[in-house]
Amino acid sequence: MMASPGQTVALVIFGILALGFGTAVFRTKSMVRSALALLGSMAAVGGLFFALEAEFLGVLQLMMMATEMTIMAIFMVMFMMDPGGLGQMEMTHQKRASLTAGVVSGLIAIGLSTLSSWAAVVAAAPTPSAQLHDLGIELMSRSMLIFETAGLAILLAMIVATTIALKAEEKR
């Protein structure tokens, strides 16, 4: 499938936005700004999905990230000593190790995406409703076990976290 000029422009814009917001995450001292910048980056990735005609993924990305990043913001505020960033706290740590990890994982991602033998390029993306249908069938057949296992694991983690959070006297 060849991308139309409009799609290419949208891809470039959303790509730049995703990278820009991603950089802003580390350039601010405020936890809330940092979390919201990450939300901006993730929302731009949602825009990328839209530009690539993956409508469902785009909507899902926009929806999930709004909630997740804001909840993350409140947890960062609760756990960090200086959530407002007024004390000019350093946001980057272990620079050499993180640089190495970033470069290595970036190279692995590029390697995997270029060296993998992808299936033949289709002439046109399936219509959004066909994508939804196919995704539903996939979730209810081949991928069912994976998703059910993941769901169960998350449920278990929630119950365990709640139990740990309860005070000793409340447990009785």
Added chain:
Amino acid sequence: MSGLVLLLTVLAGVYLVAVLEEWSATGRLLLGTPVVAGLAQLSRESLVPRKPDRLLFETAPALLLVAALLAAAVLPLAPGLVAVDLATGALFVNAALAYVMVALVMAGWAPDAAYALIGGWRFLGQLIAYSMLIVMPLTAVAMRAQSLATTEIVTSQAALWNVLAQPLGFALFWLAAMALAFVPPFDLPVAPGELAGGVFAEYTGVRLAIVRLGRLVLVLTLALAVVVFFLGGWLGALLPGWGWTSLKTLGVAAVMLTVGRYVPRLSPDTLLAWAWKLGIPLALVNILWVGITLLTVQR
């Protein structure tokens, strides 16, 4: 052309919701009030708190307005009269409305003020309570329509409206929509008399005018969502489709704005407890009920 019609309809809808809000609060039905109140608001000084997070402070009102407008964009007024007919429309409504919460958290954090901060974080807690009660009834609605497209959801109700086919889902969605629009008794983030305006306490002048406009669009959007998903959208006899949608939407908005005035404000922990312990199990029962009726009775 249809874009212009849609824009004018939204503007007219917002104006009428503003009239209804005034009526619900004071009991007086005055058509000129929104103009007078709006002009007065615009003429007031727009103050900035002493040490704000300026970027978030300025962005929050606009984000509230944009999020509400985006959600409205996928909701049809009549056949062919919808800004964007997405195949994932029902999900998109929820995605756009999630940014209402982001806007409120931003508005709460930005002014560096206690009441605003409490209001903002309180709304985030409230989100955990209501968002499942938005998504789960929508799941049941999509099950019946076999589609997430909002136009197909309306046509799926030709034989029987969803309010009758799945009354439990309707009640849960309605209450969750009220919580999302933070109208009484769910007005925890603003809480007049307790938080003194809460999340928007530090907004004045033009900025407050944008906030109020965003809130009115939000109420209109959620009333329209109730109509599209549960009250048969444009379906009805005699009147044209857009006429039915408009009448139903204004009716829902009027009830949303008035009912809560007679009920005391819920406390945050009560809302959370009811949503988690009662609302979510009931939403699951609703999905089960719809599944059974779909398998046993003709759609």
